[in-house]
Amino acid sequence: MSNCAFLEDDQATVEFGRLFAEAVGNEGAVVFLKGNLGMGKTTFCRGVISYWGHQGAVKSPTYTLVEPYEFDDITVYHFDLYRLGDPEELEFLGIRDYFDQNALCLIEWPERGQGVLPLADIELCLSEKNRGREIKWSKNTQKGCIIADRIVSKLNG
Numbered sequence: 001m002s003n004c005a006f007l008e009d010d011q012a013t014v015e016f017g018r019l020f021a022e023a024v025g026n027e028g029a030v031v032f033l034k035g036n037l038g039m040g041k042t043t044f045c046r047g048v049i050s051y052w053g054h055q056g057a058v059k060s061p062t063y064t065l066v067e068p069y070e071f072d073d074i075t076v077y078h079f080d081l082y083r084l085g086d087p088e089e090l091e092f093l094g095i096r097d098y099f100d101q102n103a104l105c106l107i108e109w110p111e112r113g114q115g116v117l118p119l120a121d122i123e124l125c126l127s128e129k130n131r132g133r134e135i136k137w138s139k140n141t142q143k144g145c146i147i148a149d150r151i152v153s154k155l156n157g
Contacts, residue, residue, distance in 0.1 A: 003152055004136040006129060013040045013126075016135060017047020020124075021104075023150035024048075026073035028102040029143055030118055032110040035126035040133050041108045044126065045078050048106060052076070060108065065093060075103045081112040090116045122147050 007013045033041040046058040052071040060080045061067040069076040077098050084090070090113050098105055099118050110117055121144035125136045139148040 003138075003148060004134055005155060006132060006134055007040070007126075008132040010040065010043050013043045013133065013135075014047035014050070017044040017049075018051045019047075019154050020044070020147075020151060021048040021051035023147050023154060024104055026102075027143070028074060028104045029121040029147060030099060030105045031107065032117075032120040032123040033106060033108045033126070034110065034123065039126040039128070041126060042080075044124070044135070045106050045108075048104070049076055049078065066098070075101070077103055077105045079105065079107040081107065081109040084109070084112040087113050087116040120144070 005016060007016055033044065035041055042058065042060040045060075049058050049069050052069070052074065054069055054071075058078070059067075060082075061078055062080045062082055065079060065081065065084065067078045069078065081090075095113070095116060107113070107117065107120070110120065119140055121139070121141045123138050123140065126133050127136075128134075137148055137151065139145045
């Protein structure tokens, strides 16, 4: 089952990111972010990362592939695999180490790492809708189900 929400603008996308971070809590998760260029994946990540108090810029790590953000209760890894040439390159990055710990892994362009990345707990897809964007989420694991239920609860709260 999939759920969705309408996001009017960038600010609404950031706010949804904060709501999402609250739903994840400090338990961590693997999150796939899908959508065309310019759909707000990095804007969403900015909201998630700012939830824990980060006040600096959050840019897409297109060339470095991953940007870590360390907080007291959790580490957030923001991946952007857009420029990844081959999924095997992730092995050289030591990708498995990022998933061995209690971390929140936000992965833009996960299809580029297919076959190497673990199963996502939850997948988010951003697309254009009217003059804003729509975000849809689907859950793949028990942890993903818990997060999705918390999101719906917060939206309906």
